[in-house]
Amino acid sequence: MKLAKAYLFLYNTAAAIGWSLVLGNLIWGVYADDAWSAVEWSLKISQTAAVLEILHCLLGLVRASVFSTILQVSSRIYILWVVADPFHDAVGQFLAFKTMVLAWSLTEIPRYAYFAIGQVQKPPKWMTWLRYSSFMPLYPLGAASEAACLYTVLPLIKEARPYSIYMPNTLNFALDSYFTSICSLLIYIPGLPFMYSHMIGQRAKYVKPADVRSTSASKKVD
Amino acid sequence: MDVTIVSRSGSKIAQVSLSEEAKLRDLKDAFHKTNKKYYPERQRFTLPATSSSEKPLPVAEDVPLNDQLSDATVVFKDMGPQISWRGVFVIEYLGPLLIFPTFLMRPSIIYGTDLPPLIEQQYSGFVAFMFHYVKRELETLLVHKFSNSTMPIMNVFKNSMYYWGFAAGIAYFLFHPLYTPVTMGRYAFCMAMFWFWEVANFVTHAYLSSLRPAGTKVRKIPRDGAFEFVSCPNYLFEILAWMFFNLFTSTLVGWAFFVVGSAQMLVWALKKHKNYQAEFDGKDGRELYPTGRKALIPFIL
Numbered sequence: 001m002k003l004a005k006a007y008l009f010l011y012n013t014a015a016a017i018g019w020s021l022v023l024g025n026l027i028w029g030v031y032a033d034d035a036w037s038a039v040e041w042s043l044k045i046s047q048t049a050a051v052l053e054i055l056h057c058l059l060g061l062v063r064a065s066v067f068s069t070i071l072q073v074s075s076r077i078y079i080l081w082v083v084a085d086p087f088h089d090a091v092g093q094f095l096a097f098k099t100m101v102l103a104w105s106l107t108e109i110p111r112y113a114y115f116a117i118g119q120v121q122k123p124p125k126w127m128t129w130l131r132y133s134s135f136m137p138l139y140p141l142g143a144a145s146e147a148a149c150l151y152t153v154l155p156l157i158k159e160a161r162p163y164s165i166y167m168p169n170t171l172n173f174a175l176d177s178y179f180t181s182i183c184s185l186l187i188y189i190p191g192l193p194f195m196y197s198h199m200i201g202q203r204a205k206y207v208k209p210a211d212v213r214s215t216s217a218s219k220k221v222d
Numbered sequence: 223m224d225v226t227i228v229s230r231s232g233s234k235i236a237q238v239s240l241s242e243e244a245k246l247r248d249l250k251d252a253f254h255k256t257n258k259k260y261y262p263e264r265q266r267f268t269l270p271a272t273s274s275s276e277k278p279l280p281v282a283e284d285v286p287l288n289d290q291l292s293d294a295t296v297v298f299k300d301m302g303p304q305i306s307w308r309g310v311f312v313i314e315y316l317g318p319l320l321i322f323p324t325f326l327m328r329p330s331i332i333y334g335t336d337l338p339p340l341i342e343q344q345y346s347g348f349v350a351f352m353f354h355y356v357k358r359e360l361e362t363l364l365v366h367k368f369s370n371s372t373m374p375i376m377n378v379f380k381n382s383m384y385y386w387g388f389a390a391g392i393a394y395f396l397f398h399p400l401y402t403p404v405t406m407g408r409y410a411f412c413m414a415m416f417w418f419w420e421v422a423n424f425v426t427h428a429y430l431s432s433l434r435p436a437g438t439k440v441r442k443i444p445r446d447g448a449f450e451f452v453s454c455p456n457y458l459f460e461i462l463a464w465m466f467f468n469l470f471t472s473t474l475v476g477w478a479f480f481v482v483g484s485a486q487m488l489v490w491a492l493k494k495h496k497n498y499q500a501e502f503d504g505k506d507g508r509e510l511y512p513t514g515r516k517a518l519i520p521f522i523l
Contacts (some may be wrong), residue, residue: 063277167400173474174395 004061005119011052012116016109018046023105026098036084036092039101047080047104068198071191076104078184079146082177086162087153096148103142110134132203139199143192150185157181223288225249226295228270235298246283249296263372266299304372311362313378317386318355322348325393333399343403347396347471350416351389354463357424365427367434369441384482391475404472412470419463422448426456443502443509450512451520453498454491458518461487491518 021042029038050073056062057069079100084091091097114131117123123131158178165175223244227236238252250262268278269290281287281296326348329337395401403409426448433442448455461484468476495517504510516523 167395167398168402170402170404170472171474171477172395172398172401172472174398 008056008061009116009119012112012119015046015049016112016116018042018049019105019108019112022046022101023109026101026105030098034092035098035101036088040088043101044080044085046108047076050076065198068195072195075146075184075187075191078180079149082162082181083150083153083157086160087156090156091149091153094149094152096145096152100142100145100149103138103145107134107138107142128206132199132207135196135199139192139196143188147185147188150181154178154181154185223294225287225291227253227267227298228295230297230299240287242286242288244287245285246281246287249281249287253298260300261304263304264301266301267296268299270295270297301374303375305375305378306372307368307370308362310373310378310381312359314381314385315355315358315362317382318351318389319359321386321389322352322393325397329397329399332394333397337399340397341401341403343409343471344397344401346409346413347467350413350420350467350471351392354420354467357420361424361427365431367431367436367438369439388475388479388482392471392473392479395473395475396471402472404470409470412466416463416466416470419459419466423456423459423463426459430456441498441501443498443511448520449515451515452491453495453515453517454487457487457491461518488518488523492523 022039025038025042026035029035032038053062053064054066054069054073057064057066084097110127110130111134114123114127117127161177163175164177165173167174223240223242225238225240225244226234227238228234236253236256238249238256240248240252246267247262249267250265253265254260254262267281269281270293271278278297281290287296325332326340404412430444433444434440444453448458452458461480464480464483468480495515499511502509502511
């Protein structure tokens with residue numbers, strides 16, 4: 001459907017631009033020694049907008065796994081809004097914060113550019129290769145950075161308990177962000193291998209061995 | 223006819239000789255003979271794809287292969303180890319039946335000591351929830367007549383996480399020492415409504431079962447009562463039952479469970495409605511599916 005293609009083209013282009021801004025801001029922020037202030041708004045907008053992608057999957061606009069999309073997006077949103085934002089004075093100083101934003105933007109720019117082009121024509125082989133290979137160093141870097149930020153900030157979360165909800169209340173619901181943060185940290189243990197192997201599987205589908213210029217260093221993907 | 227079986231990446235897997243009138247079942251049996259690992263329930267065959275972004279079309283069961291295949295080629299996908307539908311249902315519904323009593327009878331392991339006694343609304347919620355899943359187990363074993371025999375075994379984990387997870391979540395808040403009940407009037411009315419719609423759902427299941435002779439996959443047009451308005455009154459009644467369950471127990475997790483379950487049932491109802499309309503198209507002596515019916519919500523959807 002033409003409208004869907006147009007919308008997806010616009011969304012993915014906007015996202016690619018957004019993340020390029022994040023990367024640019026990050027470089028500036030590291031140079032100016034205030035990474036958080038530099039990236040804050042471009043990061044918040046670009047990453048939070050990604051929640052739309054869950055909707056895209058559910059509505060069938062995009063052929064992607066709902067589960068892996070929810071896992072991916074919610075872990076990013078959690079790190080951004082529960083870990084980084086409430087404690088940005090501390091987190092902004094971490095090396096892990098900078099490597100995290102670097103990993104995120106370096107993965108997302110090729111990814112969104114690939115999807116944007118894909119609405120119009122078949123993306124060139126090098127773009128496909130980039131989109132399905134950048135995760136290989138960047139997923140572990142990103143996940144390790146996220147986990148490091150989370151772990152370091154745990155004592156602060158225990159103290160402040162951001163976004164927590166307490167009982168009694170009429171909807172009989174409670175949420176303890178210290179508890180959920182520990183659970184989030186533990187989820188990385190199965191989560192990263194799952195996401196990584198999901199991408200390996202995707203790579204096998206889209207990057208045929210013939211596309212990869214054969215050198216002795218290139219791995220045969222099965 | 224000779225049918226070539228290829229993998230999704232295009233490489234040839236096997237070639238089988240079939241009769242000219244052969245259908246999907248014959249193809250599956252023949253392929254199974256060449257490779258013992260892939261029993262028929264595990265095999266999925268689709269027509270060669272015309273474009274890479276479209277979902278591949280499955281090979282139809284009742285149409286001779288000769289009429290479906292343009293160049294006698296089919297694409298094979300291994301659906302992985304399978305488990306019977308009956309098996310999955312028994313396992314996934316068992317969780318709630320074990321989890322709720324644990325919370326009720328050993329709350330100290332979850333909430334600690336010095337707990338206030340439970341109130342009537344909590345016991346009623348317990349009975350309602352337990353009844354629902356006992357009913358489901360009994361229906362699975364004695365009432366339902368399944369169309370498909372199996373599903374991928376990974377579904378057991380996925381489905382169980384859903385049922386067991388929500389059961390634990392609802393139990394945690396329903397039996398919580400700081401649980402706040404709704405007003406007596408609302409509790410009484412909504413609980414009564416829950417039971418009414420539960421029974422309605424059961425009656426509908428029993429009727430649907432009576433339409434299908436044992437051991438067949440026959441589908442007949444359901445008649446009378448709510449069926450005159452919707453294709454899937456069983457889903458509608460279950461949605462109503464859960465709505466009233468949450469209105470009288472009032473937990474956010476319970477409402478989340480309601481939303482997810484209802485969305486799933488809506489999707490199933492739309493699919494089922496489409497299948498009925500496709501099968502009962504009024505041609506070749508088949509009945510025409512009544513046109514006024516909607517999928518799930520009378521007059522609306």
